[in-house]
Amino acid sequence: MNEQEKQAVAAMNLPFCIPSNARGRAPRLAALGLAATLALSACAPGSGLPKLAETAPASYTLGAGEEVRIVVFGQTELTGRFTVNDSGTISVPLLGDVPARGKTTDQLAQTIATDLEQRKLLNSPSVSVEITKYRPVFVLGEVKTPGQYPYEPGMTALTLVAIAGGFTYRAQTGYVSVLRKEDGQVEEGQAPRGEELRPGDVVTIFERYF
Incomplete structure (x- = not known):
């Protein structure tokens, strides 16, 4: 690995993982490709969101439209x-x-x-x-039919995606964003696709980079 390639990997804040006996151009290109892939993963849409806060189960309260x-x-x-x-x-x-x-x-x-x-x-x-x-839930982004859907007790983010026609081929399928109003405060966080939804939640499915 020449000095220019080392600087490229270092700029991505990744450790060098090249075996000491690796020689030739192919290993160097593979290392740079891996570094670029990891860097893209780190800045994928929604990856920087905080985890959705866990709240203790509480008695459900009524809202407009119910x-x-x-x-x-x-x-x-x-x-x-x-x-x-x-x-x-x-x-x-x-x-x-x-x-x-x-x-x-x-x-x-x-x-x-x-x-x-x-x-x-x-x-x-x-x-x-x-x-x-109940109040409806909403799904946006990389699903086949984004929009508003009736809420059912026990509904998860993945259930909502299925109702909306499934993921598109561009979808990031590992996690979702959930926008939720809790005690008058609105919060958004990253959640697993098995996250159980609440009436009024807005779910966003992001586009993946690769």
Whole structure:
């Protein structure tokens, strides 16, 4: 390896890995090719993102665009499906607008039960709430059909890619980017393709260099 080639490898901050008995031009070219490959890997799209932060499992809270089914035992007029609007409320018969955004289903059920009792509409009402439609998830980049897709509990980044038609031939398939809103804060991080998604996540599939 001549001095110019050594400088090229050194500029990539890589160690020399050429056996002492290596001779000739072919080993030198192979070393430079390996160095270039590793250097490209180090600066591949998304490779510099921090790892997606791990957060402890928490009770899921409602957001705008989601649909819930409310059941008030023995009260068919109060039972039905309701959508959380952009203001974060649902419109419930006899109660009007009820705050829903940021509440768990149990908290929303308790709010409705308390309102019904305080307004003397029902005594000790039994209320249950379940989510029937979650916020969508989004996938961008190197998939065949980027866009918005319905969220399903247990969905992973790879599941979403499959729903979007699979990777393109240019896709970086080893990791993804996940943009997530958590407690009012937006964060983006690199995640394995088996990362379990949450409603509202935005997944980006990067293009590979080689």
